[in-house]
C-alpha cells in the first residue's frame with residue numbers, strides 16, 4: 001500500500017468517525033426534542049435521572065401548589081437511626097409497623113380514561129396520579145422502622161403494566177418458588193378485580209425444580225387454605241423438554257413428576273399449562289359474556305385486539321404475565337411459545353416493553369416487563385440475593401453474602417463448595433450461621449482469589465456466591481407461614497440433589513456476569529422460522545421501530561443482545577395510529593400460526 005493510499009485510508013477513517021459523532025449528536029438532539037427516552041427501569045431512589053425527572057415533572061405540573069419538599073425521598077433504605085435496639089427487636093418493631101401500614105402499600109392506579117381524551121390530557125392525568133402515589137409512598141419511606149423495596153419509579157413501566165392488566169382476561173403472576181409470598185403482590189390482584197370483577201389472577205410458581213416435593217406439598221396446602229389459585233411450573237425443565245434435551249435436570253424433574261404425578265404439588269408440563277391457562281381464561285370470558293357485563297376496562301381494548309389478530313373468534317382470550325424481574329416470565333413465555341421469543345438473562349430487569357404473542361387464534365399471551373412492586377422487605381441486600389436487584393448494584397459485599405449464609409445450611413455450603421468453614425467459637429452458639437467474612441475468606445482461599453492489594457478478593461467471591469444462590473446451586477427455600485423452620489433430611493437431600501442437576505447447566509466460578517447461562521446458550525437456535533410470524537409487539541416509543549439498517553444488524557446479533565422487542569427479527573408490522581390512550585396501535589400483516597404448527 002502506497003503512502004497516498006495510507007493517507008486516503010486515514011482520512012476516510014477520520015471522516016467516518018466525525019460522521020458518526022455528528023449522527024449521534026443529531027440523534028441525541030432529536031430524542032431530546034421529542035422528549036423521548038429509551039424505557040429504563042428506575043428502582044434506585046438516588047438515581048439522578050429519577051430525581052431530575054421528578055423535579056422536572058413537579059415543576060411543570062404543580063409548581064404553584066406543591067413544594068418540592070413534598071417529593072422528598074428517604075435515600076437511605078437500610079439504615080436505622082435507633083442503634084440501641086437489637087436486630088431481633090428491630091425486626092419485631094418492623095413487623096408491627098408493617099402490619100399497621102400494610103393497606104397503604106398500593107400499586108399506582110391508572111386514572112379513569114376514555115377514548116375521547118386527548119393524548120396530552122391522558123398524559124397529564126397519569127402523571128398527576130403517579131406523583132400522588134409517589135408522595136404517599138414517600139411518606140411511608142420516612143418511617144424509619146419500615147424498609148420498602150426499591151419499587152419501580154418509572155411511570156412508563158407502570159403504564160406497560162396498566163395496559164397488560166386491561167388487555168388480559170387471566171392474569172398470571174409469576175413468582176419464584178423459593179419464596180413465593182415475597183414475589184406475590186396481593187394489591188395487583190385487587191387492582192385486576194377493580195378493572196373487571198371477572199378477571200382472575202393465577203400464581204404461577206416457577207422454578208419449581210428448585211423445590212423439593214414435600215415443600216411443594218406444604219405450599220399447596222397453604223395456598224388452598226388461603227383461596228389462592230396456583231400451580232407449580234418449571235420453565236427451565238419445560239424448555240429443555242421442548243428442545244428434546246434429555247438433561248439430568250429434566251429427568252430429575254420428570255422423575256419427581258412421575259412419582260407424584262397427581263395432586264396439587266405436581267409440576268405442570270408445557271401442554272398442560274397451556275390447556276389450563278386457556279380454560280381458566282375462557283371461563284372468565286364466558287362468565288363475563290353470560291352476565292352481560294363488559295367491565296374489562298374500556299371496551300375498545302378488546303375489539304382492537306380482535307382486529308389485531310385477524311378477526312379472532314369471540315372466545316379469543318388474552319393471558320397476561322406479570323411479576324418481579326428475574327422470576328422467569330420470559331423463560332415461561334419462551335417455553336410456552338416453543339421458541340426463544342423474549343430474551344432471557346440472569347440480569348434482572350431486561351424486558352422493557354410488553355409483548356403479545358399468539359399461541360393460537362384463541363390464545364394470546366402478553367409479557368409485561370418485570371417490575372419491583374412496593375412491598376416491605378427486611379433489607380435491600382435481600383433484594384440483591386433474591387435476584388430482584390442486579391448484583392452490580394451491590395455496594396456492601398458482606399451484607400448481601402450474609403443473607404446467603406443465613407439461608408443455606410452450613411453443611412450444604414461446605415458440601416457445594418468443597419470448603420471447610422471456621423467453626424463457631426466455644427462461647428458462641430454452635431448453631432449460628434457462618435459469618436459472611438468467614439464464608440468469603442474460605443471461598444477466596446480455596447479458589448485463590450486475591451485482589452491487587454494482596455488481600456482476599458471478596459468482591460469477586462461475593463459476586464460468585466450470589467450468582468450461585470440466585471441460580472439455585474446453593475439451595476434455599478422458604479416454607480409457608482406457620483411451618484417449622486426445620487428442614488428435614490429428605491428436604492435437604494432433595495434440594496441438594498436437584499441443585500446438583502442444575503450444576504450442569506449453570507456455570508459456576510465464572511466471574512463474568514453472562515447474559516445467558518451456559519444451559520441457555522447451549523440451546524440450539526430455533527429452526528421454526530414460521531413461529532416468528534405471529535409476533536405482535538407494542539412499543540410505546542417510536543424510536544423502537546428500527547430502520548432497515550438496524551434490523552439487519554440486530555438479526556445478526558447474538559441472542560445475548562436479543563432482549564428488546566425492537567431487536568426482534570422479521571418484524572411484520574407497521575404503526576397504524578395512536579389509539580387515543582397514547583399507545584401506538586400495531587397492525588400485523590401476517591396470518592398467525594396455530595398451536596399445531598408451533599409444535600411441528
Ligand SMILES: Nc1nc2c(ncn2[C@@H]2O[C@H](COP(=O)(O)OP(=O)(O)OP(=O)(O)O)[C@@H](O)[C@H]2O)c(=O)[nH]1
Pocket residue numbers: 206207208209210233234235236237323324325326327328329330331332343344345346347348349350351369370371471472502517520
Ligand atoms: N432453575 C430455574 N431457573 C429458571 C427457571 N426459569 C427461569 N430461570 C432462570 O431465571 C433467570 C431469569 O429468567 P427470565 O426469564 O429472564 O426472567 P424474567 O422474569 O423474564 O426477567 P425480566 O426480563 O427481568 O423481567 C434466568 O437465569 C433463567 O435461566 C426455572 O424454571 N428454573
